[in-house]
Amino acid sequence: MNKIWIIIKREYLTRVRKKTFIISTLLFPLLYMGLIFGMGFIAEKSKQSLHVALIDSSGYFTEEKIMAQNLADNSSLITLVKAKPEAVMADHKAAGYDGYLVIPSLDWKTGSDSLVFKADKSYGSGSTAAVEAKLNRIWSAIKNDSLQIDGEKQKILSQRLQVSSYNIKDEKANAKTAEGIGYVSGFLIYLILLIYGSQVMMGVMEEKTNRIAEVIVSSVKPFQMMLGKILGIGLVALTQFFLWIAFVLIVYNVGIASSSSGMVSQMVGTMQKIFSSVNMPLILFCFGFYFLAGFFFYASLYGAIGSAVNEDMREAQSLSFPITMLVIISIAMMSSAIADPTGPVAVWGSIIPISSPIVMMARIPFGAPGTVPWWQLGLSMGLLILSFMFTVWFAGKIYRTGILMYGKKPTWKEMIKWAFRKN
Amino acid sequence: MALLELQNLKKYFATQKAVDDISLHVEQGQIFGLLGPNGAGKTTLIRMITGIFYPDEGSILFDGKKFDPIKDVGKIGYMPEERGLYKKMKIGEQAMYLAQLKGLSHSEAQSKIKKWFARFEMDSWWNKKVEDLSKGMGQKLQFVTTVLHEPKLIILDEPFSGLDPVNSNLIKDEIFNLSRNGATIIFSTHRMEQVEEICNHIALVNKGQKILDGTVKQVKQDYKENLYSIGLNRSLIEVSELAPFTLAGTREDSLIIKIKDGHTPNEVLRFVLDQGLSIHAFNEILPSLNDIFIKLVEGTPTARQFQPVQA
Numbered sequence: 001m002n003k004i005w006i007i008i009k010r011e012y013l014t015r016v017r018k019k020t021f022i023i024s025t026l027l028f029p030l031l032y033m034g035l036i037f038g039m040g041f042i043a044e045k046s047k048q049s050l051h052v053a054l055i056d057s058s059g060y061f062t063e064e065k066i067m068a069q070n071l072a073d074n075s076s077l078i079t080l081v082k083a084k085p086e087a088v089m090a091d092h093k094a095a096g097y098d099g100y101l102v103i104p105s106l107d108w109k110t111g112s113d114s115l116v117f118k119a120d121k122s123y124g125s126g127s128t129a130a131v132e133a134k135l136n137r138i139w140s141a142i143k144n145d146s147l148q149i150d151g152e153k154q155k156i157l158s159q160r161l162q163v164s165s166y167n168i169k170d171e172k173a174n175a176k177t178a179e180g181i182g183y184v185s186g187f188l189i190y191l192i193l194l195i196y197g198s199q200v201m202m203g204v205m206e207e208k209t210n211r212i213a214e215v216i217v218s219s220v221k222p223f224q225m226m227l228g229k230i231l232g233i234g235l236v237a238l239t240q241f242f243l244w245i246a247f248v249l250i251v252y253n254v255g256i257a258s259s260s261s262g263m264v265s266q267m268v269g270t271m272q273k274i275f276s277s278v279n280m281p282l283i284l285f286c287f288g289f290y291f292l293a294g295f296f297f298y299a300s301l302y303g304a305i306g307s308a309v310n311e312d313m314r315e316a317q318s319l320s321f322p323i324t325m326l327v328i329i330s331i332a333m334m335s336s337a338i339a340d341p342t343g344p345v346a347v348w349g350s351i352i353p354i355s356s357p358i359v360m361m362a363r364i365p366f367g368a369p370g371t372v373p374w375w376q377l378g379l380s381m382g383l384l385i386l387s388f389m390f391t392v393w394f395a396g397k398i399y400r401t402g403i404l405m406y407g408k409k410p411t412w413k414e415m416i417k418w419a420f421r422k423n
Numbered sequence: 424m425a426l427l428e429l430q431n432l433k434k435y436f437a438t439q440k441a442v443d444d445i446s447l448h449v450e451q452g453q454i455f456g457l458l459g460p461n462g463a464g465k466t467t468l469i470r471m472i473t474g475i476f477y478p479d480e481g482s483i484l485f486d487g488k489k490f491d492p493i494k495d496v497g498k499i500g501y502m503p504e505e506r507g508l509y510k511k512m513k514i515g516e517q518a519m520y521l522a523q524l525k526g527l528s529h530s531e532a533q534s535k536i537k538k539w540f541a542r543f544e545m546d547s548w549w550n551k552k553v554e555d556l557s558k559g560m561g562q563k564l565q566f567v568t569t570v571l572h573e574p575k576l577i578i579l580d581e582p583f584s585g586l587d588p589v590n591s592n593l594i595k596d597e598i599f600n601l602s603r604n605g606a607t608i609i610f611s612t613h614r615m616e617q618v619e620e621i622c623n624h625i626a627l628v629n630k631g632q633k634i635l636d637g638t639v640k641q642v643k644q645d646y647k648e649n650l651y652s653i654g655l656n657r658s659l660i661e662v663s664e665l666a667p668f669t670l671a672g673t674r675e676d677s678l679i680i681k682i683k684d685g686h687t688p689n690e691v692l693r694f695v696l697d698q699g700l701s702i703h704a705f706n707e708i709l710p711s712l713n714d715i716f717i718k719l720v721e722g723t724p725t726a727r728q729f730q731p732v733q734a
Contacts, residue, residue, distance in 0.1 A: 014511070210508065210509060211507030212506070214501075214503040214505050215502075215503060215506055215507070215565075216521075217475050218474070218496060218501040219496055219497075406505070
């Protein structure tokens with residue numbers, strides 16, 4: 001037992017002290033936030049304010065109505081062309097427009113769904129949508145005038161009914177928030193399994209390549225060696241998590257302290273709303289459980305592969321492909337589980353141990369026992385515990401033989417034979 | 424008293440009888456040479472002694488008691504042929520880690536590492552990484568980590584490979600030192616001249632079986648062919664039917680003779696003197712271990728054939 005601790009300590013410290021760990025821990029949240037804000041920023045930037053020449057043959061569009069909308073919304077500019085429409089059509093650039101739109105002679109009762117915005121280059125849907133929206137508001141004003149609807153009546157007409165789902169068993173579960181949390185936690189587990197799983201594999205391969213394996217197994221059992229490695233690397237992953245959580249909490253608290261600034265206080269408010277709308281303790285507990293158990297399940301398999309191959313990275317890739325596929329299939333199942341958290345894919349995916357760490361984490365935020373009955377959660381956890389105990393045992397057997405074998409790359413069939421050999 | 428006693432050890436793999444009924448007896452303080460061609464089963468045998476493999480059959484007695492890998496590995500130091508260190512780890516930490524895995528406490532390990540590093544003039548290495556070391560330096564470090572915890576039994580598999588003569592001598596002296604201080608050493612190699620120099624007892628393994636076991640002196644006596652070299656004032660002599668020896672060859676200024684069965688060196692000398700020749704040298708030629716090794720192993724295919732095994 002004592003020796004496993006020594007191994008865990010080494011595996012943990014050598015990784016945590018590496019510059020790459022510190023950098024990736026710091027950069028991941030920054031990159032993640034940068035990605036979210038950056039995408040919004042780029043989308044905003046890439047929207048162009050179009051100057052559109054409107055050539056009206058219907059006679060409904062008046063200068064006055066267009067002006068009113070241009071004043072209310074500057075995401076595009078519409079100008080009614082009265083004189084020489086041919087000149088604009090021939091060369092809209094010279095006339096100072098980005099493009100032009102011809103309204104045919106039409107009836108206000110039927111309208112038209114085939115208007116074409118013509119321009120000398122293509123514009124993104126974000127830019128043309130602004131034009132369309134403005135045009136429709138002008139069109140509404142035209143119809144309102146024709147129907148003699150005043151401001152009061154307009155307000156009444158624009159009223160809508162809104163429907164959102166509400167789980168009567170779980171007072172807290174809110175579908176939108178649950179979806180978001182489900183996605184994030186499922187995706188994080190997916191990342192952990194792949195990144196840290198392959199770290200285990202690389203670590204074992206390193207021991208083989210450096211020829212230190214035999215030196216170590218003359219002091220400790222191969223099983224202790226493998227377990228120490230898995231636990232040590234698992235702790236590294238946990239550490240990274242805690243650092244991220246700490247990061248979020250710091251941002252959160254700083255936000256509260258300086259809640260005068262509008263945007264931050266809005267963010268804090270949203271976060272408070274998110275946290276109070278779901279069963280946070282249950283989600284955190286399940287996250288911890290599925291994170292660790294799923295990691296044991298997959299990391300031991302990756303470790304077994306690392307022990308079986310030689311220094312060749314390609315061998316490792318071809319052997320680990322089936323394992324990686326299982327993780328990727330899980331993330332594919334997660335999407336449909338979030339879309340329908342009580343459907344058969346979601347239920348089975350969250351019970352079968354291969355996919356349960358990811359799929360169950362996507363379902364849990366929808367609430368237990370409302371969406372996930374207790375028996376399903378219990379069965380899923382129980383099966384996962386049994387399975388990871390099996391894979392750790394199985395991997396230990398392969399590891400013991402593989403770590404001292406050099407030469408030909410074994411097949412999965414041979415590795416399974418190693419596992420079930422008597423001694 | 425025997426420190427290590429192997430009784431009828433067997434280890435069969437799917438396609439090979441790696442170790443097929445080997446018994447050995449290693450005395451306390453001995454430097455024991457474990458010899459054999461490639462693939463003879465030496466490594467498998469050593470792995471059973473170090474607790475890495477369990478024998479299929481047979482038993483191992485260590486220090487008079489049944490060998491218990493979990494308890495006894497702390498008393499064994501093993502330097503495998505396939506050896507290495509963590510490249511990215513600092514040298515001091517590396518030695519510390521391996522020492523702690525052998526059961527030393529932090530402070531114990533620290534003082535012992537310091538002592539050994541000073542002895543090998545490695546003091547300035549502590550914070551260097553293994554990847555910065557030359558092969559020979561790495562080998563020295565490897566040796567230190569093997570013997571650091573003062574094991575009763577030290578097993579060295581090709582310890583001199585990659586070492587220059589100066590460092591080889593350094594390690595050799597340490598091996599003698601450790602042996603004088605009571606450690607028992609099992610030394611596995613193909614280099615027979617090193618065996619003759621270092622070992623006092625040898626065992627030869629081939630095809631999973633022990634084919635020779637004894638002290639170096641005894642083995643040489645057992646395999647001598649009654650060859651003598653005799654230096655005369657003439658380079659050619661008549662050897663009649665009556666002579667107690669036959670001519671086996673010539674060297675620069677001496678003849679090599681083989682004494683016929685039932686005759687003694689004294690008879691040879693008398694015969695030569697009777698012929699009126701003057702003798703300026705006469706000595707026995709003992710076979711080198713190399714010769715014995717080749718003689719015994721010759722004829723076995725260089726690579727062991729795979730064979731079906733009925734365990």
